[in-house]
Amino acid sequence: MSLFPTVGRKQVKVRISWWLVVAFLVFGVFMHLVPFYIMISTSIKPATEAMAMPPTLWPKEPTFAAWGLVLKLSDIAKSVLSQPLSKYFLNSMIMTFGTMILSIPVTSLAAYAVSKLIKGRASKNLFIFFIGTLMLPGIVSLIPSFLLTRNFPFPLPVAPNIPGTDVPFPTLRIWNTYWAVIIPAGFSASNFLLFKGYFDGIPDSIINAARVDGGSEFNIFRRIILPMSIPVYAVVSYFTFGATWDSYLWPLVVIQDSAIAPLTLAIRRISDAFGAAGTTNPLTAVGASAGISELVSQGLSWNGLMVLGLLQAIPTFIFFIIAREYLLKGVKIQGLK
Amino acid sequence: MSVGTDVIEPKPAAQTVEGGRTRKRWLNWLFVIPAILFQFFWGWYPMVIAIFLSLTNAPIRGAITFRGIENYVRLASDPLVPMAFRVTLIYGILSIILTFIIPIITAILLMEMPPKTMRVMMILWFLPLSGIASTLFWQYLYNEKFGIFQYIATAVLGLPPQTFLSSERFVLFWLIVPGIIMYGPGLYYIAGLQGIPKSYYEAAEVEGAGFWRKIWTISLPRLRPIISMTLLFSIIGSLQEFTFPDLMTRGGPNGASRTVVMYMFTLLNNGRIGDSTALAVMLFALIMVFVLVFRLAFKSDPDV
Numbered sequence: 001m002s003l004f005p006t007v008g009r010k011q012v013k014v015r016i017s018w019w020l021v022v023a024f025l026v027f028g029v030f031m032h033l034v035p036f037y038i039m040i041s042t043s044i045k046p047a048t049e050a051m052a053m054p055p056t057l058w059p060k061e062p063t064f065a066a067w068g069l070v071l072k073l074s075d076i077a078k079s080v081l082s083q084p085l086s087k088y089f090l091n092s093m094i095m096t097f098g099t100m101i102l103s104i105p106v107t108s109l110a111a112y113a114v115s116k117l118i119k120g121r122a123s124k125n126l127f128i129f130f131i132g133t134l135m136l137p138g139i140v141s142l143i144p145s146f147l148l149t150r151n152f153p154f155p156l157p158v159a160p161n162i163p164g165t166d167v168p169f170p171t172l173r174i175w176n177t178y179w180a181v182i183i184p185a186g187f188s189a190s191n192f193l194l195f196k197g198y199f200d201g202i203p204d205s206i207i208n209a210a211r212v213d214g215g216s217e218f219n220i221f222r223r224i225i226l227p228m229s230i231p232v233y234a235v236v237s238y239f240t241f242g243a244t245w246d247s248y249l250w251p252l253v254v255i256q257d258s259a260i261a262p263l264t265l266a267i268r269r270i271s272d273a274f275g276a277a278g279t280t281n282p283l284t285a286v287g288a289s290a291g292i293s294e295l296v297s298q299g300l301s302w303n304g305l306m307v308l309g310l311l312q313a314i315p316t317f318i319f320f321i322i323a324r325e326y327l328l329k330g331v332k333i334q335g336l337k
Numbered sequence: 338m339s340v341g342t343d344v345i346e347p348k349p350a351a352q353t354v355e356g357g358r359t360r361k362r363w364l365n366w367l368f369v370i371p372a373i374l375f376q377f378f379w380g381w382y383p384m385v386i387a388i389f390l391s392l393t394n395a396p397i398r399g400a401i402t403f404r405g406i407e408n409y410v411r412l413a414s415d416p417l418v419p420m421a422f423r424v425t426l427i428y429g430i431l432s433i434i435l436t437f438i439i440p441i442i443t444a445i446l447l448m449e450m451p452p453k454t455m456r457v458m459m460i461l462w463f464l465p466l467s468g469i470a471s472t473l474f475w476q477y478l479y480n481e482k483f484g485i486f487q488y489i490a491t492a493v494l495g496l497p498p499q500t501f502l503s504s505e506r507f508v509l510f511w512l513i514v515p516g517i518i519m520y521g522p523g524l525y526y527i528a529g530l531q532g533i534p535k536s537y538y539e540a541a542e543v544e545g546a547g548f549w550r551k552i553w554t555i556s557l558p559r560l561r562p563i564i565s566m567t568l569l570f571s572i573i574g575s576l577q578e579f580t581f582p583d584l585m586t587r588g589g590p591n592g593a594s595r596t597v598v599m600y601m602f603t604l605l606n607n608g609r610i611g612d613s614t615a616l617a618v619m620l621f622a623l624i625m626v627f628v629l630v631f632r633l634a635f636k637s638d639p640d641v
Contacts, residue, residue: 002538003449003548003556017548021446028443028520029461035474035519036466038485042477051483054492110372117365126369133380135569135628139577139598140621143605143614144383144390153378155386157397157610187375217364246468248580249598253605264469268584271473302477309470316465324460331528335562336569 039306039313043067047301066303069295070311073270073304077295080273081266082258089311091178092262095251096244096315098182104236107188108229111195112221116207127196131336134189145184146253149175180254181262185244191236197333198232199225235330238323242316267308274305391618395611408615418616420592421600422623428509428582428596429575436516437571441564444522445556448530462521472584475515479585502586505593512582512594529563530556565635572631576624 004014042050043066045059074081114126144155151159152172159168174180202225210220226233248264255261295304394404412418447455466474478485479501490496501511537555546554557564579598582588588595597620604613 002535003445003551005542005547006539018449021449025443025446025450025458029458031518032462032464032521035471036464038477039470039474053483054488055483055485106371106375109368113365113368117368126373129381130372130376133376133384135573136384137573137577137621137624138384139601140387140617141380141383142598142601143610143617144386145379146605147390147610148378148383155383155390156401157395158399158401160401183375184379186379187372189376189380192372217368221368242465242467248469248584249602252602267469267473271476271584302480305473305477309467309473313465313467313470316467320463320465324463327463327524328459328528328531331524333525333528333563333566335566 039309042303043306043310045303047296047299047303050301050303050306065299066307069298069300070304070307073295076298076300077273080270080295083261083266085263085266085311087259088261088263088266091260092245092264093315094178095181095247095262096241098178099185099244100237100240102182102186103188103191103240104233106186107191108195108233108236109221110187111192112199112225115196115199116202116204117217130187130192131189134193135336142249142253146175149173149180149184149254175254176256176260178260181244181247181251184250188240191240193336194236194239194331194333195232198229198330201332202228231326231330232332233330234323234326238319238327241319245316246312263312267312270308271305274301387614387621388618391611391615393611395614397608397610404611408611409619412612412615412619417592417595417600418619421595421597422620424509424593424595425576425578425597425620425623428512428578428594429572431509432513432516432575432578433568433571435513436520437568439517439520440523441526441557441560443520444526444530445552447522447527459522459527463524468580469584471515472581476585479511502594503590505590508586508590508594512585523567525563525567526560529560533559568635569628569631572627573624576620576627 004018008014009018041058044062044064045056046061046063046065049056049059069076071085074084110126110130114123114130118126147155147157150157150171150173152174154160154169154171159171161168174183206224206228207220210224215223246264247262248268251262251265252268255265258265391408392403392405393401394407395401447458450458481487481498481501481503484501486501487499490499500507502508504511533555538551541551541555577598578596579602582594582596583599583602586594588599597616601613601616601620604616
């Protein structure tokens, strides 16, 4: 309450502009809640009602039929989805938690060292080394990274031969495994920035006092810094979870086997099969795919896609509920300096 | 506690600290070595190697050979390449113009609410809807036969049936619309605004500054480093867009929403690794031009 004058709040002009601000904010909140409402209400409509014109605000006869059908989608339409939906869900979980377990310690320890342990020129250079990639378009490394997952450490389609022989160099292949998603995300430049911003705000005197008491640097970090830094860890966990759970292009490139594909790729397949991309409506796609006609006749149309969307949204949502208290406390970032 | 002990005490302590630091300096590097390895092998190394790879044939099988700028020449004669760049530029610039400023304004206005109201609104605003889930939602809304937008256009506004995502002319605009109407405050802006002391605004008010003047002379300058950072990320991010248009339209109709990254993916799927990398390098160069222009424009920072 700092922009509006503290004196003369009762003036008509001030009052009107105050309520305009309130209206603007309430409208924004309202718009933000609309997708949740529409997705939930559509997911409990029968297939035909989900495609009714005019759209109904709330289903006349709410039914959870679509939820049940989506969960056993692979039984009904093998051609659309070869694995049960729970399998994709599990794959996403493995990749997401794997990434978090690897990336958060690696990134936060480095940020702590750059912020507090290493001083002078080395610290400055390391900082640039760590966040430099953030200021460059990362897309250029998409294909070399993809090739690295096939022939680590050679970012080439085929590993070169050992000089003088016909034998190729031995390479490490993580392509088409969970590791292909987890390992490349081992360090996150944007999370580094969040961690460093937070650690910079911790006074040096606390660390020095602990040094006097004779703790090793790692113990100081574990016993003193870590408990103080729960907010930033909560925020970074939430961001990492959200980003990895929703990752799409990278798994599309490195995951081929549908048995280990994440839920995002399953959604791509299903929405493809429904002919949802662009213009077609599910009923015209009937001829295109036998599996889909089966689904539609069983009562699955857009209600099913909304169920899928909700399934994709729920885990991030839960993580948000856990982390919400820390959101503002954990972000102490002050630009790229 | 006397002043004397306060002065004398730190001396031996400081020596221990210094001694400890030199003794353990190498151990400090253990904190950063894993991150250095990851950042090197999955950050810088593939980025630099891309330029080399774009100059080769990069076959899926067989020996790799150096081909000079052959890939670039081939891309230059591909009519889909300039088309993809055109789409990327329009999409990127339009989305920054239409969606970048609103979150800043919203955050500034949100700070005007009483603390309790602000907390509730913030929580509601930050309720996350997974990006992938939201593409399903928007496809449903944009559906030409039974989508809500079509209902609003025909039944409420009395317009003829609209084509939305299947209109070659307007598809990019419709892809950006969700970003405009789903406005909300940015977390970074709120965090930045909370760091501004109340006394600044009070002093400004004593000096006779009004609503807009306070925003212009206090809020925005204090947010400047954060705005400059988020703007940089928006420029880089929006020119590399893939997920949203890919899920919404698959690049259609007739490539009218096919961004450069989507075309890269198509090339990669066709086994044209060298061409795809060359296209990535071209996009890299384009984005770097934008980044440099941006840096020049934001160079004079009054706070430093």
